[in-house]
Amino acid sequence: MTTNKTAESSAATPLFDLQGLVVAVRRRRRLWCAMALLGLLVGAAVAVLMPPPPTAVIKVLIAHKEDQANDTGTLMRTDVQLLGTTRIAGKALQALKSPEKPEDFMRDYRGTGLTNNLLQIDVTADSDEEAVAGAKALADAFVADHVGRMLETAKAESKALLDQRDRMRNELAQVNEAIGSQTSASDPTASAGLESLFARRAELNSRISDFDLRAADARTGTPDVIAGTQIVDAARAVRHSLPKAVGTNAAIGLVLGLVLGLAVAAVGTVVADRPVLRRDIAANLGASVIAELPRRSGRPWRRRRTRKARERLTTTLARIVRGSGEPVSLLELGCARSASTIALNVAGALAADGPTMIIDGLPGAQLSKRRPKSGDLTVVSGEPAAAVPLKERRIGVGSVAPGTAWTDLQYLGSQTVLVVRAGRGSAAWLHTVARQLADQRIPVIGVVLIDPDPRDRTDGTLWDGLHTALRGRSVRPEQQNGTAQRRAERQPMWATGVPDNDQEAW
Numbered sequence: 001m002t003t004n005k006t007a008e009s010s011a012a013t014p015l016f017d018l019q020g021l022v023v024a025v026r027r028r029r030r031l032w033c034a035m036a037l038l039g040l041l042v043g044a045a046v047a048v049l050m051p052p053p054p055t056a057v058i059k060v061l062i063a064h065k066e067d068q069a070n071d072t073g074t075l076m077r078t079d080v081q082l083l084g085t086t087r088i089a090g091k092a093l094q095a096l097k098s099p100e101k102p103e104d105f106m107r108d109y110r111g112t113g114l115t116n117n118l119l120q121i122d123v124t125a126d127s128d129e130e131a132v133a134g135a136k137a138l139a140d141a142f143v144a145d146h147v148g149r150m151l152e153t154a155k156a157e158s159k160a161l162l163d164q165r166d167r168m169r170n171e172l173a174q175v176n177e178a179i180g181s182q183t184s185a186s187d188p189t190a191s192a193g194l195e196s197l198f199a200r201r202a203e204l205n206s207r208i209s210d211f212d213l214r215a216a217d218a219r220t221g222t223p224d225v226i227a228g229t230q231i232v233d234a235a236r237a238v239r240h241s242l243p244k245a246v247g248t249n250a251a252i253g254l255v256l257g258l259v260l261g262l263a264v265a266a267v268g269t270v271v272a273d274r275p276v277l278r279r280d281i282a283a284n285l286g287a288s289v290i291a292e293l294p295r296r297s298g299r300p301w302r303r304r305r306t307r308k309a310r311e312r313l314t315t316t317l318a319r320i321v322r323g324s325g326e327p328v329s330l331l332e333l334g335c336a337r338s339a340s341t342i343a344l345n346v347a348g349a350l351a352a353d354g355p356t357m358i359i360d361g362l363p364g365a366q367l368s369k370r371r372p373k374s375g376d377l378t379v380v381s382g383e384p385a386a387a388v389p390l391k392e393r394r395i396g397v398g399s400v401a402p403g404t405a406w407t408d409l410q411y412l413g414s415q416t417v418l419v420v421r422a423g424r425g426s427a428a429w430l431h432t433v434a435r436q437l438a439d440q441r442i443p444v445i446g447v448v449l450i451d452p453d454p455r456d457r458t459d460g461t462l463w464d465g466l467h468t469a470l471r472g473r474s475v476r477p478e479q480q481n482g483t484a485q486r487r488a489e490r491q492p493m494w495a496t497g498v499p500d501n502d503q504e505a506w
Contacts, residue, residue, distance in 0.1 A: 017280075019277065019458075020275070020276065020277050020280060021266060021269055021270065023276050023277060023453045023455070023456060024265075024269040024274070024276050024423060025262060025265045025266050025269055026453070026455075027276060027422075027423055027453060028265040028268070028269070031261055031264065031265050032258060032261025032262050032264070032265050033261070034261070035257040035258065035260055035261030035264070036254050036257040036258035036261055037254075037257070038257055039253035039254050039255070039256050039257020039258065039260070040250045040251075040253050040254040040257065041250075041253070042253050042257075043249035043250045043251070043252055043253025043254065043256075044246050044249060044250040044253070046249055046253075047242070047245040047246040047248070047249040047250070048242070048246060051240065051242070051245070052240055052245070053124045053125070053126075054124065054125055054126065054127050054128045054130070054131045054237065055122060055123065055124050055131055055237070055238040055240075056122070056123050056125070056128065056131035056132040056134065056135040056235050056236060056237050056238065057120060057121070057122050057123075057135065057233075057235070057236060057238055058120070058121050058123075058135040058136065058138075058139045058231065058233060058234065058235040058236075059114070059118060059119065059120050059121075059231070059232050059233035060118075060119045060120075060121065060139050060142060060143060060229070060230070060231055060232065061117055061118055061119075061228065061229065061230055061231075061232045062076070062079055062117050062118070062119055062146060062228075062229050063117065063224065063225045063227075063228025063229050064117070064225070065150060065153070065225055067116070067117070071116050073113060073116055075116065076113035076115070076116050076117070076119065077113060079111070079113070079119055079142075079146070080111040080112070080113050080119065082142075082145070083109075083111040083119070083121065083138070083142055084106055084110070084111065086102040086103065086106070087145065088138065088141050088142055088145060089102035089103075089105045089106050089138075090102045091141035091144070091145065092105070092134065092137040092138045092140075092141040093105055093137075095137040095140065095141065096133060096134065096137050105134075108123060108124050108125065108134070109121060109122060109123040109124070109134065109135075109138060110122055118232075119142075121135055121138050121139055121142075122135075122238075123135040123138060128237035131237060132235045132236065132237055133235075135235035136234075136235040139231050139235065140231075143229055143230065143231065146229050147225070147226050147229055150222060150225045150226065150229075151222055151226070154218050154219060154222040157218045158215045158218040158219050161211050161214045161215040161218060162211070162215050164211050165208050165211035165212060165215065168204050168207050168208045168211065169204075169208060171204055172201060172204040172205065172208065175197055175200050175201045175204060176201065178197050179194065179197045179198065179201065272426060273426050273427045273428070274423045274424065274425065274426050274427070275422075275423070275425075275427055275430065276422045276423040276452075276453055276456075277453070277456055277458045278292075278449060278452065278456055278458050278459065278460030279458040279459055279460055280427070280458075281420060281422065281430065281447065281449065281460065282447060282460040282461065282462055283462070284427050284430035284431055284434070285418060285420070285430050285433065285434050285444065285447055286434045286438075286444065286462065287418065287434075287444035287445070287446055287447050287462065288446055288447065288460060288461045288462050289446065289447045289448075289449050289460030289461070290316065290417075290445075290446035290447065290448065291309070291312070291313040291316060291446075291448045291449070292309070292448070292449045292450075292452045293306070293309055293310060293313060293338065293342075293448065293449070293450050293451075294306055294309075294450075294451060294452075295335070295338065295421070295450055295451035310342075310345065313342065313345075313448065314342070314345040314346055314348075314349050315349070317330075317342070317346045317417060318346050318349040318350055320417070320445060321346065321350060321393070321395065322350070322353065324415065326413070326414040326415060327393075327394050327395070327396060327412070327413040327414055327415075328395060328396075328413045328415055328416065328417065328445070329359075329361075329395070329396035329397065329398060329409070329412035329413025329415070329416045329417070329442075330342060330343050330346075330395065330396070330397050330398075330416070330417050330419055331397075331398050331399065331400045331409065331412075331416050331417075331418050331419065332362070332397070332398070332399050332400070332401075332418075332419040332420075333399070333400050333401055333418065333419070333420045333421060333424055333425050333433065334401065334420065334421035334424030334425060334450075335419055335420070335421040335424070335450040335451075336362050336363075336399060338419060338421075338450045339362070339397055339399075339419040340362065340397060342419060342448065343358055343395055343397045344358070344377065346395060347377045347395055348377065350393060350395075351377065353393070354393060355378075355392055355393065356377065356378075356392075356393045356394065356395065357377075357378045357379075357380060357392055357393070357394045357395075358377055358378070358379045358380075358394070358395050358396075358397060359380060359381065359394055359395070359396040359397065359411075359412055360379050360380065360381035360397055361381065361396055361397060361398035361399070361408065361409075361411075361412050362397055362398060362399055363399055363401075363403075394413075395413070396411070396412025396413040397412070398412045400418070400433045400436075400437075402429065404436075406436045406439070406440060407440070409437070409440055409442060410440050410441075410442060413442070414441075414442060415442060415443050415444075415445055416437065416442050416443075416444055416445065417444070417445050417446055417447070417448060418433070418444055418446075418447045418448070419447075419448045419450060420447055420448070420449060420450065421449075421450040421451050422449055422450065422451050422452050422453065423451075447460070
């Protein structure tokens, strides 16, 4: 029973690779660290170059006749809106004897309801003295306006109740007059009407007493409102601490810059689609990762580990070249210097077995133009490379970066080891490299990953393509007459798992 491995692989591939995104964003830490540092500097600079204007604050306690325990703050919101009117601003400017327009002055202050009955007024001006004077004038104007409105309301309510009482008294006088006329009459049938008049008179007396009481209550309630509305915290200038402002703004800028940098790094990672994990690079190239090297030596305590890794890689590649009957090339993607160093190390390891020549196919001829030293290796490029005897052991060094002349790669070596910098090439370009090498019938022995993520724990071995892995190479030395003979001919091995055309790669 056979299964479609490609379909299974596609079905197992997640729609969104969170691990790859996290690793890629972490690798771009220079970007978001620089953005965070820039935000910190900008925040600190804003605090120093743009200090807040002189500000004064004052608090006013406001009593409302309609105060209730379950009030949701509607009365206080009304007071805040009344504070921001031209009437209050105009009265404050009159007290200050300022020619400024109320509309302009309204932009320099604001009211904030702290509780249902406590109002805070903040005023900005050119100096602390002007801000304090403006705050006091605003508070006085608001208190006077609020008390005046409460007095007018109480007077209007009391007047309405007294007018109603007077109408009841006029009606009572008419009832009393009717009762007097009925009493002087001797008609016995008028007794029923007389009783109704007496009842009406009693009702009117009760209502007149009620209106008198309500009018008195209305007048009595006003002093409570007047006494309860007052300034509880005198106007004072707000002191600004420059170190505190610098620290606060710097912290805010740091957080905003960090968030912005992370967002830019994440979006750039998703858009660029540059694989950084071993498994993704191996899958896109159709070859297994056989070794890893850091891009730089790093800290002193890591240099020994890096040196050992280079030695192991040199030994591995030297073993591959010795066991191969055909020239092996090193093709770099985003790491020309690392590929040159690896080639020199491998050639130096093979020099003990016999003459070894390096064919330089890198753009710019970095190897061939270097200053030769005594006992140094032979490096040729261009036309002299074509005259190198086929029997002489050689190592080709080239590039598979955009702009590569693909047909020239076969002259560097009939099989290759790719030296790829993690996160350098996009997934589409890695597919293109694998397809072009397959078209040239240049099998990929393995991939050397440069600058890998130190926390990457993914597997970079293609278990479904052992013919591309180092451990599964089909070319092995054959024993003939007790000696190791290299196979003269072998069938080309095509890279698997890559698109068949450029349109699929992109």
